[in-house]
Amino acid sequence: MRWPFSYPLALVIALLALVPVGVLMSLANGDATFFDQHNLKVLTNTLWLMLFTALGSIAIGVPLALMTAYAQLPYRRLWLIVLAAPLALPSYIGAFTLYAAFGPGGEIDQLLGVTPPRVYGLAGASLVMTLYTYPFVLLTTRAALVGLDGNLVNAARTLGMSLMASIWRVVLPRVVTGMAAGALLAAMYALSDFGTPAMMGLDTFTRVIYVEYNAFGLSQAAMLSLQLLCVVALVLFLESRVRGTKESPGRLLRLWPKPWQSALMLLASLPVFLLSIVLPLAIFVLWLVRDGTGDFNFSYAWNSTYASLLAALVAVILAVPVAHAALSGKAGRLMERVTFLGFGVPGIVMGTALVYMGLQLPFLYQTLALLIIAYVLRFLPLAVGSVRTSVESLDPRMLQAARLLGASPKEAFCRITLPLTMRGIIAGAALVFLESMRELPATLLLGPTGFETLATYLWRVYEAGYFGRAAVPGLLLVFMSGLGLALMLVGERGSDFDIKE
């Protein structure tokens, strides 16, 4: 049997995706300590942060999922968008602003004269993580809730069970897998995020790796990276085991809260929105008014855009053969899976691996190309997923028709599949672009000397303590995130699966 034409290309890309792990392996062989007292502390910090994030995101996400799925509120769709919005913001924005706003001498203290407790350390990092990852639980749980037959709750209620008890005993047991999937995504985010624990001064793997890197302990950083990857693998394994049972679909449960009940529910969800969206915006605007633009140079924004555009372009070019291979056969699916590795590799780990690679290959060292490679390896799965979904939704009979008219597989792909999947390709490119714009750790490690982006400039401002200068880059990053959210919503409107009903 002939291999589909995309296989060799996909294979090369898959092997490239394996490079960082291989690099780390060889690097960690050196004089690194395998595991010591300090490592144990780092591991426990990381695990606590993951646990608190998972629990916190369930505590916030599940009630909100119930509310947005079942309650017949006015402007239901708006609330869903507003409540899912924190997902679009990078959590370091939240960490930065909450750190600056709370505590003695913080903005709230200066402005209002009341001194709220400091947001710092494990508690602070858990709070920030929860605020920006609960939408994972909200969305996965809501999707599961919407798939349930609402008559089961009606049946329980007509059998004499109160609404709350019915939800507890009849609804929640059936969406446990949805909740678990969301909580694992949240935990995964907490595990691989660099900015938040770093700004909150919590020694997790990502922060310690950065410290080691700065202290020229590259092999120690690699060792820690490998340990971090082991935890990542564990979470991914758990995630793959979470499988929901399919239920026969039925009528969606509808609850009609009285106006005061609706108001109360929305009021109860307000603090989440205030802390995660309004506060960062307010703080940045405050700084902009008070301190102006500072020494912000618009070349930083240009650098971000330029690098991200390149990454997006390369990612979609590579995504097309990978997506094609994934749909062509078993071996191709395996190659696609391998490229997904990059998504699980935290940015700081990717940075460490590629820095070392750069040291070995002088023509790459300190070049923009290396940074682009890091972006592409990390965010390629976004492009592949987007392209593949749009290819999958194509009617295979169209390809068959093209083949029957005498087109080769390659010609059919180029003339039928490609034009029809343009939308998915553009969406994939946009996702990669936006993610790259916000990427912090790999950019910190790999950006050529003097190459500041919005994210790295924000980091320098944090390190230097001149918080007021964060106004412009902060607002620009929020704006980019809003753009990403809008894009997701527009894309969703055109697709078959809709988060609405």
Added chain:
Amino acid sequence: MLKVRNLSVHYGDTCVVRDLNLALGDDEILMLVGPTGCGKSTILQALAGLIPISSGEMELGSWQASVHRHVAPEKRSVGMVFQDFALFPHLTVQENIAFRLSDNSLADHWIELLGLNALRESKPSQLSGGQKQRVALARTLAHEPSFILLDEPLSSLDAALKDTLRWDIRKALKKAGVPAIWVTHDQEEALSVGDRVGVLKNGVIEQLDTPERCFSEPASRFVAGFLGEASFLPGHISGNQVITSLGSVPGIAIHCDDSQVDLLVRPDDFSLCATSDGNGLIAWSRYEGGTRLYAVNLDDGPQVSVRVIHENAIAVGARVQIDIITTHPLAAFPRQPACVC
């Protein structure tokens, strides 16, 4: 005694149920029947307290609900049997039926009575449609509701099963001795199992009466047509006799202020025999097993439907003699221009 007064339900600006009035006896079964979208399921949901109402009130024994005094579904002592059964997929048959019972004897009673003994430990996904419906019924009855709502309980089952299950449900309801409202779109089901029938159209009850009266003295042409095949024969009424082209028959005027009427004749109110002269022509015939249904074009009148036993086989196009043989009075409606059914 279940009482409903002036109940209305709106979805947004659309009125789905308008001014419904009902009173149900102690073990009475009321069938609500009507075409799709007439508001029958909405009535059940409103009675169960699952959706808010926009006006009216309802009461049963200990509770009374109105627009401003909503009574939660769990406080109404209502049992509901759902179209898709709504069994809890994570619980066994036994656990489903004894869902909120502290004492299993009632569950056992209904498990026994509905023949579910062998299925106690099965999960709902392992059951057939008919079994699921029995479990749903047993679950409802075991919780001893004060009234029962059945939302098209047989519509997702196949025809052979419907017939027996229909009677099983009626027997069980009578045994439990509670009032029940049973919603269906199947007129045969409505006429055969209910003590009374309510015919709904666009959220309004057109007629609420015994099955016999609904069928033979329908309150409107819509009810007449919905409950069974109906032919309308023009004539004029004088006293309690209606004179038609097929002779003079006893009739009851329904909302008539004029002597010009259309007489409602059911297919089995006619006799039919093939003859060379006669008064009509067979337009089409439909074999039904035990019976045959013919459409006959009358020489001086409209087309009518006639049902006769299967032995009476007549070819399409043959001439026939058709007569009204019924002795009970037929319903007469005000004259309408031909065929606006």
